[in-house]
Amino acid sequence: MRRPAVAGQFYPRHPEDLVKALEEAFRDAAGGGPLPIRGAVVPHAGYTYSGGVAAEVYSILPERETYVLIGPNHHGLGLPVALSKESWMTPLGEVGCDLELADELLGGIIEVDESAHLYEHSLEVQIPFLQARYQGFKILPISMGLQDEETAIEVGEAVGEAVKRLGRDCTIIASSDFTHYEPQEDARRKDSQVIEAILRMDVPAIYRTVYGLNLTSCGYGPISAAITASRIxxxxxxxxxxxxxxxxxxxxxxxxxxYGAIAFI
Incomplete structure (x- = not known):
């Protein structure tokens, strides 16, 4: 069982307070009913800062059997690309892992390593949003310590092909914030350029922009992996x-x- 690492920090620890925080985040979302979203980008800051942005995706996310969650490894623990097979607990209850899909991914670049997920917040903060919308789904958490272009494409291809082989009804969610700790005008200018490449689902252009502008986006690898899988x-x-x-x-x-909310359709 993977127990909460950041409850009481990034989001409320007590269930009733967490429900209120989620309701507030969803209240400001445009909504409009589920869309056939195959992949998405969502932020992973504290709910006070980015919860409303994340809710834009979750408010229109379709119900799926499985949600593959791909995020950056902020702590540097564990293997370069690490999958968790544990059930994950949040203040709203337990969510199981899609073990069949997990086993389908093993043997290549993705391996099981629970230590990579032990303190990582980027995926944990997504799960209460899913719990607020649906029940009975499973997750597959993947933490990327390596985020180079070759690795991201390999991870995305592995996930996309495995999902297809199993016929799994699935959406791929990339967890990432964008520019960190720069003036508002600079952040918006830089982020708009990489978001333009993301909207085109152009992975090489994402890397050219990240490296060319020295962007501090923390999850460009997970975003690129999600784009690759979503295309498949x-x-x-x-x-x-x-x-x-x-x-x-x-x-x-x-x-x-x-913070950006992006859907791939």
Whole structure:
């Protein structure tokens, strides 16, 4: 059992407070009913800062058998690309792993290593949003310590092909924030350029932009993996649902973090 590592920090520890925080996040989302989303990009900051942006995706996410969650490894623990086969606990209850899909992925670049997930927040913060919408689903958490282009494409191809082989009804969710701790104007300018490449689902352009602008986006590898898998599953284009920064919440525009909600359809 993988127990919560950041409850009480990134989101409320007590179930009733967490439900209220989620309701508040969803209240501001545009919504409009489920869309056939094969992949998505969502932020992973504290709910106060990015919960409303994340809710833009989760408010229109279709019900699936399995949600593959791919995020960056902030702590550097464990294998370069690490899968968790544990059930994950949040204040809202337990969510099981899709063990069949997990086993289908093993033997290549992706291996099981629970230590990579022990303290990692980027995937944990996504699960309560899913629990607020649906019941009975499974997850498959993947943590990427390596985020180079070759690795991201290999991970995405492995996930996409495994999902197809099993005929699994699945959406791939990439967890990433965008620019970190730069002035609002600079963050928006830089993020708009990489988001343009993401919307085109153009992985090489994403890497050219990240390296060319020295971007501090923390999950460009998971985003690229999700794009690769989503293409295999039939997605053709990205749609920007919302972009904002921490400054839009705090009023401090000197050092902001960027957050984007993107769907691949």
């Amino acid at each position: 599953l039939g997605a053709e284009s990205g749609k920007l649902l919302r972009y904002s920064t921490s400054g839009d919440v705090t009023g401090d525009y000197g050092q902001v973090v960027g």
